[in-house]
Amino acid sequence: MVAGEADELSPLVYTERMVQAMRAPRQLVIYADSRHSVGNVPAANLGPFPLTLIADWLVARLNGKPFKNERWFVEPTGRIAAAALS
Numbered sequence: 001m002v003a004g005e006a007d008e009l010s011p012l013v014y015t016e017r018m019v020q021a022m023r024a025p026r027q028l029v030i031y032a033d034s035r036h037s038v039g040n041v042p043a044a045n046l047g048p049f050p051l052t053l054i055a056d057w058l059v060a061r062l063n064g065k066p067f068k069n070e071r072w073f074v075e076p077t078g079r080i081a082a083a084a085l086s
Contacts, residue, residue, distance in 0.1 A: 001026065002050050004034030004041075005073075019071070019085065026085060029053065029072040046078025 003015050012030065019028045031050065032043040038050045060067065069085040 002029045002038055002054060003031070004036055004038045005030055005032050006034060007036045009036040025067065025069055027057070027067060027070050027072070028085070029074065031074045032076050042076040043074040043078065046076070047074035047080060 001015065001019065003010070003012060005012060007015070015028070019026055029048070029050075031038050031041060031047070034041045034044060038044060044050055057067070071083045071085050073081045073083075075081060
């Protein structure tokens, strides 16, 4: 799941609650200062490009590659702060 930190249509608090309620493998990527249409902020320009990230994730799943249950916060510098999801 890809989300903007300042999402005006689906506030981050609700997105985080939904992700915590899910029991299937999951990954949440939050872009700093971004709105609902993730992009056009330093985090999306300097960090992983959102559409490429989604495409790469999908290809890896179709190829049966596992992934970690993680929450990524992409900072304005492009740095990814990763934390495990329980």
